[in-house]
Amino acid sequence: xxxxxxxxxxxAIGGFCVLxxxxxxxxxxxxxxxxxxxxxxxxxxxxxxxxxxxxxRQNPHAGPLSREQMLGYLVxxxxxxxxxxxxxxxxxxxxxxxxxxxxxLVRPLGFVFVQLAQATGDLMVNAFYAVPIYVVGLxxxxxxxxxxxxxxxxxxxxxxxxxxxVGFGVxxxxxxxxxxLQSGYGxxxxxxxxxQVFSGLSAPLVMFPPPLRRVAAxxxxxxxxxxxxxxxxxxxxxxxAPSLLLQQAAWGVGLVLAGELIFRAVMHRHQIQGx
Amino acid sequence: MHALRFYSTLYRTALKSVAEYRVDFAxxxxxxxxxxxxxxxxxxxxFARTPALGGWxxxxxxxxxxxxxxxxxxxxxxxxxxxxxPYYILDGQLDRLLTFPVxxxxxxxxxxxxxxxxxNFAAGALSVAVAFxxxxxxxxxxxxxxxxxxxxxVIYTGVLVxxxxxxxxxxxxxxxxxFTVHQLFNTSRYPISxxxxxxxxxxLYVVPFGAAIFVPADYLRGHGSLWQAxxxxxxxxxxxxxxxxxxxxxxxxxxxxxxx
Numbered sequence: 001x002x003x004x005x006x007x008x009x010x011x012a013i014g015g016f017c018v019l020x021x022x023x024x025x026x027x028x029x030x031x032x033x034x035x036x037x038x039x040x041x042x043x044x045x046x047x048x049x050x051x052x053x054x055x056x057r058q059n060p061h062a063g064p065l066s067r068e069q070m071l072g073y074l075v076x077x078x079x080x081x082x083x084x085x086x087x088x089x090x091x092x093x094x095x096x097x098x099x100x101x102x103x104x105l106v107r108p109l110g111f112v113f114v115q116l117a118q119a120t121g122d123l124m125v126n127a128f129y130a131v132p133i134y135v136v137g138l139x140x141x142x143x144x145x146x147x148x149x150x151x152x153x154x155x156x157x158x159x160x161x162x163x164x165x166v167g168f169g170v171x172x173x174x175x176x177x178x179x180x181l182q183s184g185y186g187x188x189x190x191x192x193x194x195x196q197v198f199s200g201l202s203a204p205l206v207m208f209p210p211p212l213r214r215v216a217a218x219x220x221x222x223x224x225x226x227x228x229x230x231x232x233x234x235x236x237x238x239x240x241a242p243s244l245l246l247q248q249a250a251w252g253v254g255l256v257l258a259g260e261l262i263f264r265a266v267m268h269r270h271q272i273q274g275x
Numbered sequence: 276m277h278a279l280r281f282y283s284t285l286y287r288t289a290l291k292s293v294a295e296y297r298v299d300f301a302x303x304x305x306x307x308x309x310x311x312x313x314x315x316x317x318x319x320x321x322f323a324r325t326p327a328l329g330g331w332x333x334x335x336x337x338x339x340x341x342x343x344x345x346x347x348x349x350x351x352x353x354x355x356x357x358x359x360x361p362y363y364i365l366d367g368q369l370d371r372l373l374t375f376p377v378x379x380x381x382x383x384x385x386x387x388x389x390x391x392x393x394x395n396f397a398a399g400a401l402s403v404a405v406a407f408x409x410x411x412x413x414x415x416x417x418x419x420x421x422x423x424x425x426x427x428x429v430i431y432t433g434v435l436v437x438x439x440x441x442x443x444x445x446x447x448x449x450x451x452x453x454f455t456v457h458q459l460f461n462t463s464r465y466p467i468s469x470x471x472x473x474x475x476x477x478x479l480y481v482v483p484f485g486a487a488i489f490v491p492a493d494y495l496r497g498h499g500s501l502w503q504a505x506x507x508x509x510x511x512x513x514x515x516x517x518x519x520x521x522x523x524x525x526x527x528x529x530x531x532x533x534x535x
Contacts, residue, residue: 032445037451050470059324207323
């Protein structure tokens with residue numbers, strides 16, 4: 001059996017962009033479903049806000065952050081989370097079960113880059129939805145959502161890009177699990193649970209009890225939400241910023257490489273389902 | 276009697292088919308426990324910052340967490356099939372089902388038990404057991420626990436069916452409308468007193484999750500009456516079940532196949 005020749009760099013970049021664009025178009029096809037999901041998520045998140053509102057009502061000095069800082073943090077955390085909801089695993093789980101993964105495995109772009117391109121498409125659509133969320137957030141939280149300075153805005157934006165890489169790295173690891181399990185939904189939900197606690201989505205780590213904070217510090221999830229939110233709001237000092245960005249980059253690259261190593265090992269024993 | 280035997284066989288068969296994949300079963304259980312632990316971690320964060328929430332002590336809030344997880348677990352273990360309705364409609368499975376001499380709603384609900392439900396139920400039961408020591412309820416109040424959990428599961432599933440009936444009109448491969456119900460259900464984890472008035476009304480009277488969770492928990496902490504705790508959950512469950520069956524039948528009358 002002959003194999004296709006590897007694409008040139010320009011062809012690969014072109015293919016990557018087309019795949020990202022097509023993924024975004026597919027996502028936009030289901031606009032109503034996405035809007036309802038977004039509203040449901042926003043509602044669920046409002047429960048967190050109401051819980052924190054009650055905590056600060058009972059104890060105005062509940063932690064190192066003031067009520068206004070906490071509100072600003074939570075809205076920005078929700079915004080970053082919305083931007084980084086990637087459908088990598090859910091899209092792939094379906095394809096494994098239907099046997100369509102055979103097509104993904106022979107694409108000239110390479111398996112990891114196909115997944116990354118599709119994740120980029122997700123990010124493009126999510127960024128589009130993030131704008132109205134920020135506007136609505138501004139109406140409620142006002143200046144608490146502004147970046148601390150121009151530099152903080154730049155650092156926060158770079159951090160969001162690196163957070164995308166970390167999020168993709170975690171998703172790519174879960175994709176490997178779906179090669180082994182009949183249904184990867186279990187692992188998918190486990191990731192969601194870990195993400196909810198340790199990413200800082202429901203509270204910044206500084207509000208955590210020390211044992212929980214220590215566990216969170218050793219996991220990559222905080223670099224998906226907390227790090228970009230703190231950098232944007234200036235809650236992390238400028239001296240901390242290079243270290244935080246480096247940690248994010250290291251986690252992102254490390255997770256993708258780990259996923260790629262597992263992928264190569266899994267491919268030795270994987271059988272394609274007939275659909 | 277014959278119908279009961281039929282649905283019992285249907286359920287056991289469905290359970291066997293999903294339990295066939297043992298690794299998935301184990302992962303499902305671990306996952307469900309992880310998700311409950313995630314919820315409890317937030318509980319820990321909150322009570323590290325405040326001694327009470329909306330007038331409820333940590334033990335009393337834990338009771339709400341436990342009830343919510345047990346109700347969710349029971350519904351997922353027995354009546355979970357509504358989550359698959361969009362896909363049944365899309366690929367034509369519902370058309371075939373409608374030719375069977377069975378109750379289509381019961382068949383759909385019983386056809387897809389969810390494995391991770393056992394983890395949710397177990398984690399919830401453990402939370403209730405721990406929390407029960409911190410409330411001033413008599414021991415015999417625990418005898419009412421099955422009534423509350425069954426009523427809660429019927430209410431949760433009933434609301435899912437009410438909203439799921441929209442699937443007959445808005446055909447597509449999504450469950451986002453059901454996900455919205457699930458998110459609303461999660462409000463049961465926290466005291467109703469922290470929510471704005473409109474949300475009180477919504478979760479107590481319109482989609483009455485609170486009837487089977489807040490009302491019993493309020494009684495257990497010594498605030499509500501026994502009669503309310505005994506009567507309100509089953510009455511709310513009956514009302515929601517009736518509304519769900521009516522909505523399902525009405526939606527089915529207007530059903531047009533996708534032709535798959």
